[in-house]
Amino acid sequence: LAKTTQPISMDSYEGQEVNxxxxxxxxxTNDYIxxxxxxxxxxxxxxxxxxxxxxxxxxxxxxxxxDRKSSTLSLPRVSLSDTAVYxxxxxxxxxxxxxxxxxGTRLTVKP
Amino acid sequence: DAGVTQSPTHLIKTRGQHVTxxxxxxxxxxxxxxxxxxxxxxPQFIFQYYEKEERGRGNFPDRFSARQFPNYxxxxxxxxxxxxxxxxxxxxxxxxxxxxxxxxxxxGTRLTVT
Numbered sequence: 156l157a158k159t160t161q162p163i164s165m166d167s168y169e170g171q172e173v174n175x176x177x178x179x180x181x182x183x184t185n186d187y188i189x190x191x192x193x194x195x196x197x198x199x200x201x202x203x204x205x206x207x208x209x210x211x212x213x214x215x216x217x218x219x220x221x222d223r224k225s226s227t228l229s230l231p232r233v234s235l236s237d238t239a240v241y242x243x244x245x246x247x248x249x250x251x252x253x254x255x256x257x258x259g260t261r262l263t264v265k266p
Numbered sequence: 267d268a269g270v271t272q273s274p275t276h277l278i279k280t281r282g283q284h285v286t287x288x289x290x291x292x293x294x295x296x297x298x299x300x301x302x303x304x305x306x307x308x309p310q311f312i313f314q315y316y317e318k319e320e321r322g323r324g325n326f327p328d329r330f331s332a333r334q335f336p337n338y339x340x341x342x343x344x345x346x347x348x349x350x351x352x353x354x355x356x357x358x359x360x361x362x363x364x365x366x367x368x369x370x371x372x373x374g375t376r377l378t379v380t
Contacts, residue, residue, distance in 0.1 A: 198356045200371065201370070240308075254311060258306075259308050
């Protein structure tokens with residue numbers, strides 16, 4: 156499975172758009188990119204998954220450039236409740252679902 | 267619909283003891299995975315079971331074992347507990363086995379080894 160690199164922490168203010176970038180230089184042709192959110196003392200929660208270009212759902216957007224060596228999770232108009240750890244994972248559809256979490260990015264939203 | 271449930275919520279054990287953690291997946295989900303999360307780190311994959319068979323194993327010692335029952339619930343067993351086994355143990359269920367299937371995590375079991 157490809158290794159990912161994310162910033163350790165980020166700060167933002169309520170109402171701002173937050174972009175968290177993940178590097179995955181060794182991503183393989185069949186790999187998908189998945190983002191999870193985790194609050195303290197809770198299990199991770201799926202946010203979004205994509206393969207290429209742009210994916211958008213009700214909570215976030217995922218931007219993937221043509222070379223797929225990085226991806227950016229975009230959270231529009233964050234609120235205090237978006238304070239959490241965000242994990243970027245890269246894996247192959249052919250693998251079993253043994254997701255390899257890194258340390259994640261700790262996002263702190265301030266009032 | 268109920269989400270993934272885990273029991274117990276919290277557990278305190280002493281070194282050398284063994285522990286059994288339990289997980290009930292979302293109804294209809296046939297895959298269950300176990301993760302260990304040490305404070306300040308991301309979850310680390312331990313096992314995945316699908317249709318009652320082990321389909322994946324992470325880099326954990328043989329003290330860790332698991333099984334899945336006909337109703338797709340699962341148990342994680344840890345023998346000869348060490349202080350370093352203190353962690354949040356997470357269970358996740360999904361419809362299928364590959365990465366394409368979203369995993370749903372339970373609230374976890376907080377294990378403290380003294």
